[in-house]
Amino acid sequence: GENVEQHPSTLSVQEGDSAVIKCTYSDSASNYFPWYKQELGKRPQLIIDIRSNVGEKKDQRIAVTLNKTAKHFSLHITETQPEDSAVYFCAASFGDNYGQNFVFGPGTRLSVLP
Protein backbone atom coordinates (compact mmCIF):
# COMPACT_ATOMS: atom_id res chain seq x y z
CA GLY A 1 0.00 0.00 0.00
CA GLU A 2 0.87 3.67 -0.11
CA ASN A 3 3.41 5.03 2.34
CA VAL A 4 3.97 8.74 2.85
CA GLU A 5 7.04 10.13 4.55
CA GLN A 6 7.43 13.73 5.62
CA HIS A 7 10.45 15.83 6.59
CA PRO A 8 11.38 17.55 8.73
CA SER A 9 9.36 16.53 11.76
CA THR A 10 9.95 19.94 13.33
CA LEU A 11 10.92 23.22 11.73
CA SER A 12 11.65 26.59 13.30
CA VAL A 13 12.01 29.71 11.18
CA GLN A 14 12.23 33.41 11.85
CA GLU A 15 9.23 35.50 10.95
CA GLY A 16 9.53 36.61 7.35
CA ASP A 17 11.68 33.68 6.28
CA SER A 18 10.51 30.84 4.04
CA ALA A 19 9.62 27.34 5.17
CA VAL A 20 9.77 24.20 3.06
CA ILE A 21 8.27 20.84 3.98
CA LYS A 22 8.87 17.78 1.84
CA CYS A 23 6.92 14.59 1.40
CA THR A 24 7.64 11.43 -0.52
CA TYR A 25 5.18 8.76 -1.53
CA SER A 26 5.63 5.19 -2.63
CA ASP A 27 2.69 4.40 -4.91
CA SER A 28 3.13 5.79 -8.41
CA ALA A 29 -0.64 5.48 -8.89
CA SER A 30 -1.26 8.29 -6.39
CA ASN A 31 -2.63 11.29 -8.21
CA TYR A 32 -3.94 13.74 -5.63
CA PHE A 33 -1.82 15.43 -2.97
CA PRO A 34 -3.44 17.75 -0.42
CA TRP A 35 -1.79 19.64 2.40
CA TYR A 36 -3.49 20.25 5.71
CA LYS A 37 -2.75 22.70 8.50
CA GLN A 38 -3.70 21.69 12.01
CA GLU A 39 -3.52 24.23 14.80
CA LEU A 40 -3.27 22.95 18.32
CA GLY A 41 -6.49 21.25 19.37
CA LYS A 42 -8.27 22.00 16.11
CA ARG A 43 -9.29 20.14 12.99
CA PRO A 44 -7.01 19.67 9.99
CA GLN A 45 -7.81 22.26 7.36
CA LEU A 46 -7.08 21.92 3.69
CA ILE A 47 -4.74 24.73 2.64
CA ILE A 48 -3.65 23.70 -0.83
CA ASP A 49 -3.70 20.66 -3.06
CA ILE A 50 -2.21 19.50 -6.33
CA ARG A 51 -3.11 16.86 -8.85
CA SER A 52 -0.66 14.72 -10.76
CA ASN A 53 -1.22 16.50 -14.05
CA VAL A 54 0.18 19.73 -12.59
CA GLY A 55 3.76 20.45 -11.52
CA GLU A 56 3.20 23.50 -9.38
CA LYS A 57 0.37 25.44 -7.79
CA LYS A 58 0.44 28.69 -5.88
CA ASP A 59 -2.00 30.49 -3.62
CA GLN A 60 -0.69 33.74 -2.20
CA ARG A 61 2.15 32.85 0.20
CA ILE A 62 1.69 29.11 -0.20
CA ALA A 63 2.89 26.96 -3.07
CA VAL A 64 3.14 23.25 -3.71
CA THR A 65 5.41 21.51 -6.19
CA LEU A 66 5.16 17.95 -7.42
CA ASN A 67 7.83 15.77 -8.97
CA LYS A 68 6.09 12.64 -10.22
CA THR A 69 9.26 10.99 -11.40
CA ALA A 70 10.90 11.26 -8.02
CA LYS A 71 7.58 10.77 -6.22
CA HIS A 72 7.91 13.73 -3.97
CA PHE A 73 6.01 16.94 -3.36
CA SER A 74 6.77 19.96 -1.28
CA LEU A 75 4.98 22.77 0.51
CA HIS A 76 6.55 26.20 0.37
CA ILE A 77 5.48 29.02 2.66
CA THR A 78 7.00 32.43 2.01
CA GLU A 79 7.08 35.47 4.30
CA THR A 80 6.12 33.33 7.27
CA GLN A 81 4.04 34.85 10.04
CA PRO A 82 3.48 33.70 13.64
CA GLU A 83 -0.01 32.51 12.71
CA ASP A 84 1.56 30.02 10.32
CA SER A 85 2.74 28.08 13.38
CA ALA A 86 0.93 24.72 13.31
CA VAL A 87 1.38 21.09 12.37
CA TYR A 88 1.28 20.52 8.64
CA PHE A 89 0.28 17.19 7.16
CA CYS A 90 0.72 16.07 3.59
CA ALA A 91 -1.39 13.29 2.14
CA ALA A 92 -1.57 11.17 -0.99
CA SER A 93 -4.45 9.40 -2.59
CA PHE A 94 -5.17 7.59 -5.82
CA GLY A 95 -8.04 6.65 -8.04
CA ASP A 96 -10.21 8.13 -10.70
CA ASN A 97 -13.03 8.65 -8.25
CA TYR A 98 -13.00 10.24 -4.87
CA GLY A 99 -13.58 8.14 -1.82
CA GLN A 100 -10.21 6.52 -2.07
CA ASN A 101 -7.82 5.90 0.74
CA PHE A 102 -5.99 9.04 1.80
CA VAL A 103 -2.66 8.28 3.43
CA PHE A 104 -1.26 11.05 5.62
CA GLY A 105 2.33 11.84 6.40
CA PRO A 106 3.43 11.99 10.05
CA GLY A 107 3.30 15.78 10.18
CA THR A 108 5.70 18.69 10.52
CA ARG A 109 5.48 21.02 13.48
CA LEU A 110 6.29 24.50 12.18
CA SER A 111 7.20 27.24 14.64
CA VAL A 112 7.52 30.78 13.36
CA LEU A 113 9.54 32.83 15.79
CA PRO A 114 8.75 36.57 16.05
Added chain:
Amino acid sequence: EPEVTQTPSHQVTQMGQEVILRCVPISNHLYFYWYRQILGQKVEFLVSFYNNEISEKSEIFDDQFSVERPDGSNFTLKIRSTKLEDSAMYFCAAGAEQYFGPGTRLTVT
Protein backbone atom coordinates in the same frame (compact mmCIF):
# COMPACT_ATOMS: atom_id res chain seq x y z
CA GLU B 1 -16.11 26.19 2.78
CA PRO B 2 -18.85 23.72 3.63
CA GLU B 3 -19.37 23.19 7.28
CA VAL B 4 -19.24 19.81 8.93
CA THR B 5 -20.40 19.37 12.49
CA GLN B 6 -19.74 16.47 14.81
CA THR B 7 -21.36 15.33 18.03
CA PRO B 8 -20.51 14.87 20.75
CA SER B 9 -17.40 16.98 21.09
CA HIS B 10 -16.16 14.72 23.88
CA GLN B 11 -17.27 11.20 24.76
CA VAL B 12 -16.08 9.29 27.78
CA THR B 13 -16.92 5.62 27.90
CA GLN B 14 -15.91 2.54 29.79
CA MET B 15 -13.94 -0.22 28.16
CA GLY B 16 -16.23 -2.73 26.49
CA GLN B 17 -19.03 -0.25 25.85
CA GLU B 18 -20.34 0.77 22.46
CA VAL B 19 -20.17 4.36 21.22
CA ILE B 20 -21.75 6.13 18.28
CA LEU B 21 -20.09 9.20 16.86
CA ARG B 22 -22.13 11.47 14.62
CA CYS B 23 -21.25 13.70 11.71
CA VAL B 24 -23.57 16.13 9.97
CA PRO B 25 -22.38 17.79 6.80
CA ILE B 26 -24.27 21.02 6.15
CA SER B 27 -23.93 20.84 2.38
CA ASN B 28 -25.08 17.93 0.31
CA HIS B 29 -22.08 15.67 -0.10
CA LEU B 30 -21.69 12.26 -1.61
CA TYR B 31 -18.35 11.42 -0.08
CA PHE B 32 -17.67 10.95 3.61
CA TYR B 33 -14.67 9.81 5.53
CA TRP B 34 -13.76 8.89 9.07
CA TYR B 35 -10.30 9.40 10.45
CA ARG B 36 -8.76 9.03 13.84
CA GLN B 37 -5.86 10.84 15.40
CA ILE B 38 -4.24 9.48 18.51
CA LEU B 39 -2.90 12.33 20.63
CA GLY B 40 0.24 13.78 19.08
CA GLN B 41 0.24 11.38 16.15
CA LYS B 42 -0.71 11.57 12.51
CA VAL B 43 -4.16 11.42 11.04
CA GLU B 44 -5.12 7.84 10.13
CA PHE B 45 -7.69 6.89 7.54
CA LEU B 46 -10.45 4.57 8.74
CA VAL B 47 -13.11 4.39 6.04
CA SER B 48 -14.62 6.20 3.09
CA PHE B 49 -18.30 6.13 2.22
CA TYR B 50 -19.88 6.93 -1.10
CA ASN B 51 -23.45 6.63 -2.26
CA ASN B 52 -24.47 4.96 0.99
CA GLU B 53 -21.83 2.28 0.73
CA ILE B 54 -18.35 1.75 2.05
CA SER B 55 -15.93 2.70 -0.70
CA GLU B 56 -12.72 1.73 1.01
CA LYS B 57 -11.51 0.86 4.49
CA SER B 58 -8.14 0.57 6.16
CA GLU B 59 -6.77 -2.31 8.18
CA ILE B 60 -7.72 -0.38 11.31
CA PHE B 61 -11.40 -0.56 10.35
CA ASP B 62 -12.09 -4.10 11.51
CA ASP B 63 -15.28 -5.77 12.69
CA GLN B 64 -15.30 -3.53 15.73
CA PHE B 65 -16.26 -0.58 13.55
CA SER B 66 -19.26 0.16 11.37
CA VAL B 67 -20.60 3.19 9.52
CA GLU B 68 -24.09 4.22 8.56
CA ARG B 69 -26.02 7.05 7.05
CA PRO B 70 -29.31 6.22 8.73
CA ASP B 71 -31.44 9.16 7.67
CA GLY B 72 -29.72 10.54 4.61
CA SER B 73 -27.96 13.34 6.48
CA ASN B 74 -26.27 12.07 9.64
CA PHE B 75 -23.22 9.93 9.09
CA THR B 76 -22.31 7.75 12.04
CA LEU B 77 -19.34 5.74 13.19
CA LYS B 78 -20.11 2.97 15.65
CA ILE B 79 -17.36 1.44 17.74
CA ARG B 80 -18.34 -1.74 19.50
CA SER B 81 -16.68 -3.12 22.61
CA THR B 82 -14.32 -0.17 22.99
CA LYS B 83 -10.73 -0.68 24.07
CA LEU B 84 -8.33 1.65 25.81
CA GLU B 85 -6.39 2.09 22.59
CA ASP B 86 -9.49 3.44 20.85
CA SER B 87 -8.97 6.68 22.76
CA ALA B 88 -8.33 9.31 20.11
CA MET B 89 -9.82 12.22 18.21
CA TYR B 90 -12.21 11.00 15.55
CA PHE B 91 -12.69 13.30 12.60
CA CYS B 92 -15.37 13.12 9.99
CA ALA B 93 -14.63 14.68 6.61
CA ALA B 94 -16.98 15.40 3.75
CA GLY B 95 -16.64 16.21 0.09
CA ALA B 96 -14.03 15.34 -2.45
CA GLU B 97 -11.51 17.71 -0.89
CA GLN B 98 -12.28 16.41 2.58
CA TYR B 99 -13.46 19.26 4.73
CA PHE B 100 -12.90 18.13 8.28
CA GLY B 101 -15.35 18.40 11.12
CA PRO B 102 -14.20 19.64 14.54
CA GLY B 103 -13.73 16.11 15.80
CA THR B 104 -14.97 14.02 18.71
CA ARG B 105 -12.53 13.28 21.47
CA LEU B 106 -13.15 9.72 22.61
CA THR B 107 -11.76 8.69 25.97
CA VAL B 108 -12.02 5.04 26.94
CA THR B 109 -11.42 4.35 30.62
